[in-house]
Amino acid sequence: MGKLATITRRTFLIGSAAIAGGVAFGTYLYKRPVDNPLQKDLTDGEAAITPYVKISPDGITLITPRADKGQGAYSIQAHLLAEELDIDPNTATISPGLPGPAYYNSAILTEGLSFPAYDNSTLAENMRSFMAVPARLFAMQLTGGSSTVPDGFIRMRMAGAVARETLKAAAALRTGISRAQLQTENGRVILPDGTSLPYTELAADAATLEPVTEVALRPASEWTRLGKPMPRIDMPAKCTGTEKYGIDLEVEGMVYAAVRANPGIGGTMESFDATAATTMRGVHKVIPIKHGVAVIADNTWRAWRAANKIDITWGAAPYPANTDEIFARIESVIDQEEHRDHRNRDDGEVQSSLDSGDILEATYKVPYLAHAPMEPMNAIVLVKDDSCVIWTGTQIPLFVRDHAAKITGLDAEQVLVHVQPMGGSFGHKLEDTHVLQAVEIAVAMRDTPVKLVWSREEDMTHDYPRPGAIAKGRGKVVNGQVDTFDLSVGQSAMAPNWFGRLMGMSLPGPDQTITTGSWDQPFAIPNYRVTGYRAPEMVPVSSWRSVGASGNGFMHDTLLDELIHSAGADPLAERIRLCNDDTSLKVLEKVGEISAWDGPSIEANRGRGVAFCLSFGVPVAIVTEVTHTDHGIRIDSVFAVVDVGEVLDPVNLEAQVSGGLLFGMAHAMNCETTYENHAAQQNNFHAFEGMRLYQTPKIEVVALTNASKIRGIGEPGLPPAAPSLGNAIFAATGQRLREMPFNKHIDFI
Amino acid sequence: MQIKVNNETLEVDVEPEMPLLWVLRDELGITGPKYGCGIAQCGACTVHINGLATRSCQLAIGDLGDREVTTIEGLGNPDSLHAVQQAWIEHQVAQCGYCQSGQIMQAASLLSSNPQPSDDVIDAAMSGNLCRCGTYPRIRTAVKTAAKKLAES
Numbered sequence: 001m002g003k004l005a006t007i008t009r010r011t012f013l014i015g016s017a018a019i020a021g022g023v024a025f026g027t028y029l030y031k032r033p034v035d036n037p038l039q040k041d042l043t044d045g046e047a048a049i050t051p052y053v054k055i056s057p058d059g060i061t062l063i064t065p066r067a068d069k070g071q072g073a074y075s076i077q078a079h080l081l082a083e084e085l086d087i088d089p090n091t092a093t094i095s096p097g098l099p100g101p102a103y104y105n106s107a108i109l110t111e112g113l114s115f116p117a118y119d120n121s122t123l124a125e126n127m128r129s130f131m132a133v134p135a136r137l138f139a140m141q142l143t144g145g146s147s148t149v150p151d152g153f154i155r156m157r158m159a160g161a162v163a164r165e166t167l168k169a170a171a172a173l174r175t176g177i178s179r180a181q182l183q184t185e186n187g188r189v190i191l192p193d194g195t196s197l198p199y200t201e202l203a204a205d206a207a208t209l210e211p212v213t214e215v216a217l218r219p220a221s222e223w224t225r226l227g228k229p230m231p232r233i234d235m236p237a238k239c240t241g242t243e244k245y246g247i248d249l250e251v252e253g254m255v256y257a258a259v260r261a262n263p264g265i266g267g268t269m270e271s272f273d274a275t276a277a278t279t280m281r282g283v284h285k286v287i288p289i290k291h292g293v294a295v296i297a298d299n300t301w302r303a304w305r306a307a308n309k310i311d312i313t314w315g316a317a318p319y320p321a322n323t324d325e326i327f328a329r330i331e332s333v334i335d336q337e338e339h340r341d342h343r344n345r346d347d348g349e350v351q352s353s354l355d356s357g358d359i360l361e362a363t364y365k366v367p368y369l370a371h372a373p374m375e376p377m378n379a380i381v382l383v384k385d386d387s388c389v390i391w392t393g394t395q396i397p398l399f400v401r402d403h404a405a406k407i408t409g410l411d412a413e414q415v416l417v418h419v420q421p422m423g424g425s426f427g428h429k430l431e432d433t434h435v436l437q438a439v440e441i442a443v444a445m446r447d448t449p450v451k452l453v454w455s456r457e458e459d460m461t462h463d464y465p466r467p468g469a470i471a472k473g474r475g476k477v478v479n480g481q482v483d484t485f486d487l488s489v490g491q492s493a494m495a496p497n498w499f500g501r502l503m504g505m506s507l508p509g510p511d512q513t514i515t516t517g518s519w520d521q522p523f524a525i526p527n528y529r530v531t532g533y534r535a536p537e538m539v540p541v542s543s544w545r546s547v548g549a550s551g552n553g554f555m556h557d558t559l560l561d562e563l564i565h566s567a568g569a570d571p572l573a574e575r576i577r578l579c580n581d582d583t584s585l586k587v588l589e590k591v592g593e594i595s596a597w598d599g600p601s602i603e604a605n606r607g608r609g610v611a612f613c614l615s616f617g618v619p620v621a622i623v624t625e626v627t628h629t630d631h632g633i634r635i636d637s638v639f640a641v642v643d644v645g646e647v648l649d650p651v652n653l654e655a656q657v658s659g660g661l662l663f664g665m666a667h668a669m670n671c672e673t674t675y676e677n678h679a680a681q682q683n684n685f686h687a688f689e690g691m692r693l694y695q696t697p698k699i700e701v702v703a704l705t706n707a708s709k710i711r712g713i714g715e716p717g718l719p720p721a722a723p724s725l726g727n728a729i730f731a732a733t734g735q736r737l738r739e740m741p742f743n744k745h746i747d748f749i
Numbered sequence: 750m751q752i753k754v755n756n757e758t759l760e761v762d763v764e765p766e767m768p769l770l771w772v773l774r775d776e777l778g779i780t781g782p783k784y785g786c787g788i789a790q791c792g793a794c795t796v797h798i799n800g801l802a803t804r805s806c807q808l809a810i811g812d813l814g815d816r817e818v819t820t821i822e823g824l825g826n827p828d829s830l831h832a833v834q835q836a837w838i839e840h841q842v843a844q845c846g847y848c849q850s851g852q853i854m855q856a857a858s859l860l861s862s863n864p865q866p867s868d869d870v871i872d873a874a875m876s877g878n879l880c881r882c883g884t885y886p887r888i889r890t891a892v893k894t895a896a897k898k899l900a901e902s
């Protein structure tokens with residue numbers, strides 16, 4: 001942890017500022033104080049701070065800038081602050097704050113570097129801390145990449161500690177008792193005689209003091225909240241229907257909008273006839289927007305109903321019309337030098353090894369996939385002459401703000417984004433097309449708030465999916481051991497495509513996401529090569545839970561499993577033998593232990609498969625057990641072992657790992673997004689079912705803490721899930737699955 | 750027309766074909782029932798009609814008649830939780846939480862007709878409710894805990 005601390009401390013300082021009646025504690029960025037998000041609350045001269053804690057006579061507010069899309073981010077951020085502040089986070093107001101660049105996410109860009117996450121060499125460390133600078137340049141207050149915990153682990157506890165000590169200093173001044181003799185507990189400073197002063201009464205005094213910044217963070221052994229099960233703060237609301245998601249908000253006087261945009265994403269609208277729609281009950285207006293048409297009505301259902309009655313002629317979209325053509329283009333770049341994007345792994349002599357002996361060859365394929373969170377995209381926007389206010393669930397509030405400023409012609413400071421809790425995202429809410437449509441409509445409806453909700457059909461046909469990919473694998477075994485492993489992955493570049501939409505400019509250089517989850521695995525195979533080939537931009541694509549590793553985890557581990565099988569070795573033992581990272585090795589050993597691994601076959605028609613993937617710095621090994629029944633494959637049990645360095649909340653960790661691996665298996669079973677006539681064919685859950693409760697296996701999760709850095713766990717559980725399932729099916733049936741979804745080749749119960 | 754929701758009689762002026770879900774959400778501001786698919790595939794919109802779990806996206810308001818609607822808001826609230834809600838909180842079931850109103854209403858309806866469901870019955874009764882976050886293992890456990898709580902009370 002020492003190393004992490006030095007890196008983070010170099011880039012921020014904790015300080016305080018006076019606010020109306022009280023005090024705020026937070027970070028000063030030491031290079032250039034970027035615009036302050038709470039400037040609307042603070043007066044001039046106090047604007048250099050990015051607060052995490054605000055205390056006033058009325059109460060305590062904890063500011064949790066990383067968005068909550070279901071992973072428990074608000075809750076964990078509040079607990080990080082509360083651990084050092086000594087308050088019960090359930091008694092505080094939790095607010096995402098207003099977005100501001102000072103909440104930049106220093107952790108997220110570090111995974112895009114070409115050092116494997118297990119490489120802690122000085123060069124790798126320097127590069128990772130250097131990446132905090134571009135993150136700030138891009139002003140990314142974005143949530144993703146399992147970065148919330150690594151990013152806030154030091155910073156938020158420091159803010160809590162500085163606040164606590166400064167409040168104690170205020171109490172010391174008032175009582176004449178030295179700060180060292182004061183304790184804190186439950187939002188109060190405790191005096192030696194047992195009497196106490198609430199923080200809320202000390203806030204105004206604390207605002208006049210120099211903040212106490214010489215504080216030491218408590219060691220894990222002294223934690224009272226972190227490291228133990230922490231009931232999620234949002235749980236009661238989510239179990240009583242009282243949590244307000246963006247889709248549930250009502251702003252006084254609002255109207256309801258529906259859109260129909262070209263289902264060929266980015267295609268034009270040639271013409272439309274809204275005669276039937278405009279006369280329908282509740283319809284105020286029908287207006288053309290970019291790529292489509294919008295209906296404004298007096299409720300959601302009426303708006304949708306009218307939108308479906310509009311006759312529209314669409315123009316073609318700027319990519320091949322159907323899935324076969326798209327995959328043909330992907331396949332055509334593989335092993336073509338002029339399309340090589342990067343080769344980050346090239347150990348030994350792969351080429352010459354492949355020139356002789358028995359070569360195993362196989363082709364793997366992963367489909368395009370929509371995100372389809374349960375809550376469809378929605379936004380409420382109010383545009384006035386001098387302001388634009390937006391309420392929406394988003395992982396990218398600053399991009400939303402800047403894009404809205406551009407459309408409305410307002411300054412960025414005149415745009416306010418209120419981030420709402422999200423009913424899932426999986427990467428979907430790293431996009432803002434729906435918000436921009438709502439802004440466009442709100443410009444036409446000036447002074448009236450407009451609520452836009454995408455129907456499920458609109459949502460799934462306008463999803464920027466996980467890119468499809470094809471990989472060609474080759475390899476060789478020598479003396480019962482894996483000797484040569486060569487994987488060539490072809491895919492459209494995701495990161496530049498996504499950045500292009502957000503930044504209006506592409507990202508230069510190679511796109512690591514083509515091979516993340518393949519090139520960076522901790523195995524010492526003598527001849528080991530992974531190459532990424534870049535297919536042209538086609539369907540616009542984006543991040544999907546676990547990003548590049550979602551497909552690469554499957555392709556890499558399945559090839560490895562095939563080679564191990566042809567070597568006649570035990571799948572777990574050979575992975576352990578090849579593994580050259582100690583933390584990963586222990587994860588593999590542990591999964592063998594908890595699954596009582598004794599080989600891939602269990603009994604007739606039953607088998608088990610193991611898979612491993614290191615992603616977002618977290619090594620994860622999964623063993624899956626299946627039965628081949630008369631009605632298809634039944635997934636019986638799953639054992640997962642992860643290493644996150646430090647477990648902040650074991651209960652939420654288990655939920656995230658289980659949820660991630662089930663997400664991986666669900667899509668591996670039966671989901672894909674295909675295109676016909678430029679349009680996504682799966683437009684609702686009947687055609688994109690995923691997993692249902694009766695198909696859900698028993699799951700056991702164990703978290704180890706041998707890693708030197710703390711890591712987030714929202715994504716890493718996913719990548720090894722599909723290959724462990726495929727490997728288990730192979731063990732049970734002898735049928736090797738090289739293409740997802742698996743139900744193209746085998747039935748599930 | 751008049752409809753009975755959570756023990757109140759409310760007046761709405763809508764076309765008879767409007768689905769109950771949208772009457773609740775947009776006309777009455779009762780937002781516990783969620784929209785997920787609109788085609789009976791996800792269960793996020795589940796409410797009770799005379800105590801029986803029903804997909805409110807599929808029920809035209811004109812077909813409701815004088816039957817009583819209960820939404821999650823009428824099942825229990827943060828100060829007075831239903832046994833199913835208590836069990837859900839105890840097991841920390843929700844992740845994004847968006848599907849959970851529907852899951853809880855489905856489970857409550859199951860337990861009122863079958864207080865001691867077997868594992869197979871739970872699996873069958875709960876499988877029409879999608880959860881994209883993958884909270885199924887905890888849903889299974891929480892339904893059993895809720896059954897115990899109801900039996901004890």
Ligand code: FES
Nearest residue numbers: 785786787792806
């Ligand atoms: S919204 Fe009614 S079942 Fe999905």
Ligand code: FES
Nearest residue numbers: 845846880881882
């Ligand atoms: S908790 Fe997110 S969909 Fe179920």
